[in-house]
Amino acid sequence: MARTQGSYSVITSSRLREAALRLFAQHGYAAVSMRQIAREIGVQAGALYLHTPDKQTLLYTLMREHMEELLAAVPCDSGTPLERLERFCRFHIRFHHARRAPVFIAYLELRSLEPENFARIEALRNRYEAHLETILRDGIEAGSFAAPDAKLVTLALIAMLTGVTTWFRPDGRLDLAQIEAIYWDMVRKVLSV
Amino acid sequence: MARTQGSYSVITSSRLREAALRLFAQHGYAAVSMRQIAREIGVQAGALYLHTPDKQTLLYTLMREHMEELLAAVPCDSGTPLERLERFCRFHIRFHHARRAPVFIAYLELRSLEPENFARIEALRNRYEAHLETILRDGIEAGSFAAPDAKLVTLALIAMLTGVTTWFRPDGRLDLAQIEAIYWDMVRKVLSV
């Protein structure tokens, strides 16, 4: 039989990421111990340090990977501003719901990052927000949207859309498609001329 | 000279609240130690336990007091739905900015509360959200507002309005009065028929 050590390493690494994501999102970075994560994936605490140099790097890596996946998944900029806006809003709600755990972490654990790591994550977030801001500016310039301040509306809309993740339950009164439609309706009205 | 012990107690108690509010808001409940709070107000860690039975109760008390002050300060329900809505939105932005620290704690540290305390704080929050929802329902019934779902719009608007506290800086491009006006404009449009 061939060596399986490499395989085990990959498995444990991915299980470590999963468990850390879930536990950090649920209880918070500071409240979760490395021992707790290790117990969750069935290894001893010391073994975790084969897969991450330390706890802080583990947090930062999870956040960075999430932000990079988010940026890679943003829909392309084709069509009218209205079409682009709708695509962005529906994407935002769907993506953020599909990745609730990293979304919570990326929003709530910024303060747990050391300064350099914080700056890097913040830069990625600014790049994401710039996508929406660009759509708004293009729409305002074209006369399709009315908004007193593109930057402020960007921040307001992102806060509104992201808020869905804090209360949405799959077994609730409305499904995600309905919520998407209602939110899109609100966004459309905010920008209406 | 009269005894001064009672006075000292009151002073330390209020200094404890202030310091805990600030540190919990900045670093998170789990990341802040009782020793750190004590150092901040210039007493020994043991002395804190004269003013709070334990750390969890300290957190819960801060959150409960904040929510009760919020509920006590909600503007009264007089006038047209549109007037009531404007009053609520402006109040929300102003109050939440004035009390940024307890607001952060009330939103981010729900997961740090033990189940019974969590349930109590959640109940207070639901009472606050009900104020806005009632305004929306009254306005929809009167034909002043158009909204597909009063509950969802309530959650969306509160997320949007509360978001201001996460990025607003007094030395920024816009002052709070301008921001209030822009946000009120967005809210008005969301509800427009």
Added chain:
DNA sequence: GTCTATACGTGGATAGAC
């Protein structure tokens, strides 16, 4: 009311056996 001292658990991280 506050201090000093301390009990006792648990945290992150590492060393060396297997």
Added chain:
DNA sequence: GTCTATCCACGTATAGAC
């Protein structure tokens, strides 16, 4: 690659002197 054992700092909370 993982385990056991361990280091050492720090956590919450309490006891008893002043």
